[in-house]
Amino acid sequence: MSSPEDSLIAKYFAPLATDAGAFGLTDDAAILNASGDDVVVTADAIVEGVHFLADDPPDTIARKALRVNLSDLAAKGAEPAGFIMTLALREAKDAWLAPFAKALGEDAVHFGCPLLGGDTVSTPGPLSISITAFGRVPEGKMVRRGGAKSGDLVMVTGTIGDATLGLDILKGGEVAKAMANDATGMAALIDRYRVPQPRNALARAVREHAHAAMDVSDGLAGDLAKLCAVSVVSADIRLADVPLSAFAKRLVASGAVGIERLIAGGDDYEVLCAVPQENAGRFMAAAVAAGTTATVIGGFAERIDPPRFLGADGKPVTFRRVSYSHF
């Protein structure tokens, strides 16, 4: 009596539903057990042709779909608890579903974030994956966007701009031309675009040391502006201090790309946060212990105008476009 849809779920996704609250995906709903913690909920969808490319490998699509959500949990200081996935497919092909489900399962184990349930639907349109992820924080301890105070340091993890360079390479743009002789570099940047490295290992440090935080997904400049607006502060950023990879540094030094491009591009999935000065050292140490870095790029200021980006001469630089928007 089992339908093709049920068989697909049983074959590919039930093995990922390792949490008792998922009931092996045989029920209409899942359970997040009662606990003394707050449940943090976040949702991000990725659409073929918009957030990933049609010929991206299925394993990277799976990892990106989950990790863009894990990145939100990390920035909120939450420990992953599980996720719900809605998969809209044109067709159910084993050659695509098998590596997709395998990679999703590996990430679910690696990040301690089991599949709890979802829905699989057919669509005549582009493949899309919509994930709602859950995390837990001690009651009242979620780190919000609002909360940055004048005098706090603006800090960001990892490096900024690599993913947007990787996307340009995949599209055969000017970065591809500038790096034509550097296959290793191109592969590294493409990997940054396809497979985000969410900073979940830093969740506790964010909770303990930051006044406010968000993940950088739509570009550092635009996301900082959002954090400032909600916190009712402004910020001054020293462009020279924005952390760049060796690849990005070379491209900027050669004039192949401008810094504007890197801070306006999206898909970084780093943590941007407001850290009081006395906590900065401990936050940096925690970042190193978590396998990344945390860099001070400026400070929050008691103004309500948009954040300023300061050049080598200390004067504000004006940019054309600072954030990605779908509409």
Added chain:
Amino acid sequence: MSSPEDSLIAKYFAPLATDAGAFGLTDDAAILNASGDDVVVTADAIVEGVHFLADDPPDTIARKALRVNLSDLAAKGAEPAGFIMTLALREAKDAWLAPFAKALGEDAVHFGCPLLGGDTVSTPGPLSISITAFGRVPEGKMVRRGGAKSGDLVMVTGTIGDATLGLDILKGGEVAKAMANDATGMAALIDRYRVPQPRNALARAVREHAHAAMDVSDGLAGDLAKLCAVSVVSADIRLADVPLSAFAKRLVASGAVGIERLIAGGDDYEVLCAVPQENAGRFMAAAVAAGTTATVIGGFAERIDPPRFLGADGKPVTFRRVSYSHF
């Protein structure tokens, strides 16, 4: 600095985010407060051309998107707590978004299920709405699919088959021809397809009186088979006892449609449950108090073969297709 996407969210959806845990949609995540209850999580997506028609009115699309999820919460015995919505749009048109958001907000208030967050993405493909809804039940009290016992009564709320008749009318099929002179009847059946009536007012009664339950979304016959499989029981259903609307009864009596069509069609969004005999009276009374009915259509039996559907002569009737599947 606000992007068109942020403006769209602020204009249409922030007013719906009335729960304190939604932070007015200005954060990356929402909070479900710590409580002594279990959190029940369910997800259902609806896709243009698959679950609704491109020219369905936007207010009915909004209601359907939320109500298919509310229906799952009702069947699990859970009280609604909120929902997350991912909206994939081709374009942001006020003429569509304004009535969509208005109806969604009305339903959110009516069912006590506020918008907590989500994601809005552009898509070149069909419009799709993916909702993850949350409910609360006292710890350990979620009503599962598994749990039906031999001797329990098979009960179902409301009437079965109206929505599939409504869809046939919208597609100009044989039902439209058979009902050509009954505009009122056609409108009523179309409404059943477009705007489900989830049985949330019955959630507590389901929790108190049923051993097992699920909502009927993919057809009574197929969904009953799923409930039996997980409960490791079978069932005998008397076809003459399946509750039909006056419209459906007339169509069956005239030979325009067969009962098979009604129990195999989808989109009923009624509650199917296993009720011990001693609770049946109280469950029926609760249904009437909730503005609907609950009907005994058969009994669960200690076998492991698929459920049987018995005709007027008491003999099993064989059907061709018993459930909707996307693949």
